Amino acid sequence: MKKLYSPRVLRAAFVTLAVAGSITAARADIKNYEFQLVGQTIHAGPDQTITVRLVNKTTGKAVPDAVIIATRLDMAPEGMQEMATKVVAVPGAEAGTYKFKATFGMAGRWQLSLGAKVQGETGTVENKLVITAQK
Structure with missing residues (x-):
C-alpha cells in the first residue's frame, strides 16, 4: 500500500499556508483608515481652505x-x-494632509464627503466630515 502524503509534501504544504497567512495578516484593513478635520469651523464665503488628515x-x-x-x-x-x-x-503642506478650496455660500453645517485609495490597500476609504461655517 502506498502512502498518500509523504512528510516532505505535508511540510511544504504547511510552510506554504504559513507564508500565505502571514502575507494576508500584514495587510491592513481599509477600515483602519479615516479622514480627520484639522479645523472644525471655517468662515462662510468664497475660496475657503479645508484641511484634512488621512490617518x-x-x-x-x-x-x-x-x-x-x-x-x-x-x-x-x-x-x-x-x-x-x-x-x-x-x-x-505636509505629508498626510490634504487641502481643498470651496465656497461656503452660507453659515451652517456642511458635510464633506471624501473617497480615497491608499497605496497597497484594496478598497476605498470613505468618510463624511461635518464642518461648521460661521459668518
Missing part, C-alpha cells in the same frame, strides 16, 4: 500619497443636500 487608526500616523477619488461638499446636516458646492483639491 491609520491602528498606528496613529498620517498616511501620505493617497489618491483622492471623490469629493462632495453639501449642506446635508442641515437637511439641504441639494445645496452643494464645487470642491477643488490644492497641494497639502
Whole structure:
C-alpha cells in the first residue's frame, strides 16, 4: 500500500499556508483608515481652505500619497443636500494632509464627503466630515 502524503509534501504544504497567512495578516484593513478635520469651523464665503488628515487608526500616523477619488461638499446636516458646492483639491503642506478650496455660500453645517485609495490597500476609504461655517 502506498502512502498518500509523504512528510516532505505535508511540510511544504504547511510552510506554504504559513507564508500565505502571514502575507494576508500584514495587510491592513481599509477600515483602519479615516479622514480627520484639522479645523472644525471655517468662515462662510468664497475660496475657503479645508484641511484634512488621512490617518491609520491602528498606528496613529498620517498616511501620505493617497489618491483622492471623490469629493462632495453639501449642506446635508442641515437637511439641504441639494445645496452643494464645487470642491477643488490644492497641494497639502505636509505629508498626510490634504487641502481643498470651496465656497461656503452660507453659515451652517456642511458635510464633506471624501473617497480615497491608499497605496497597497484594496478598497476605498470613505468618510463624511461635518464642518461648521460661521459668518
